[in-house]
Amino acid sequence: MTAGFKTLSAKAAAQLDQELMSTGAFSIDQLMEIAGLSVAKAIFKEYPPQATHQPPLQKVLVLVGPGNNGGDGLVAARHLKIWGAYDPVIYYPKKTESNKLYTNLIKQLKDLEAKEISTLDEIKQLLSKKGEVGVILDSIFGFSFKPPIRGVFKDVISYISQNHQELPPVVSVDIPSGWDVDDGPTDIDIKASTLISLSAPKPCAERFINSGPDKVHYLGGRFINPTIAKKFNIEDILEKYKGDELVTKL
Secondary structure: OEOOEOOOOHHHHHHHHHHHHOOOOOOHHHHHHHHHHHHHHHHHHHOOOOOOOOOOOOEEEEEEOOOHHHHHHHHHHHHHHHOOOOEEEEEOOOOOOOOHHHHHHHHHHHHOOOEEEOOHHHHHHHHOOOOOEEEEEEEOOOOOOOOOOOHHHHHHHHHHHHHHHHOOOEEEEOOOOOOEOOOEOOOOOOOOOEEEEEOOOOOHHHHHHOOOOOOEEEEEOOOOOHHHHHHOOOHHHHHHOOOOOOOEEO
C-alpha cells in the first residue's frame, strides 16, 4: 500500500471489468452509468455550480474519447445538465457511430440541447471567454491507452498543457489523458487538477497526487462487491466510502 490506497495495474483493471460483467452480472451500460454519475458527483462537490442555477449557466467543456472513458464523460455531462449545475459543451471528434450505447448517449444529450463543437479552434474560442467555462472534463483516454498520443487529441492535449495556467481546472476520468497507466506522464501532460479514479486507483494515481500540493483525488464507481474486492485484493477500497456516498475524496 502506498499513498493510503492500493492500486490496480492496467491488466488487473481490465480483468476486474470482465469480472464485474461475468460473475458480477453487470452490463456495460450499468457500469458506465454508475461511473459517469460518480464523475458528475465529484465535479459537483469539488467545483460547486453557481448558487442561483439561473441561465446563463457556467459551462463544462467535455472532451470525449472514442472508448469507454468517453462514454463515462457523456453520462457525466447528462447528469450535470439535468441537475441544472452546468451547461455541457461536448467535443467528440471520433464518434463511435456503430455502437448503439454511444449513439443513445449522444441522442440523450441532443434531447437536452447540449451544444457540440468539433474543432480545436472552437475549443480555443470557447476557452477565451474568461469565466464562461468552469471545468474542463477530460474523458479522452482511459487505462487501456498506449502512448504516444496521436491525431486531433494530441493537438487538444498540447493546447491545454501549454495554456493550463490561464484555463479552467481539468478533471480527468480514471487517468489523466496521455499518461501511461503505470508510469504517469509521457511526452505531454494535460495538467489535470483533479483525478477521479474509477473502481480502484491505477498506479499513475500515486504520481498524480505527488505531482503538486493542490492535486485533488476522488474515488468513484461504487459497484464492487466484497467477493470481487477480495479476489483483487482491494478490500480497503470498499472501506473508503461512508454511508450512501457515490464518491469519496482520498
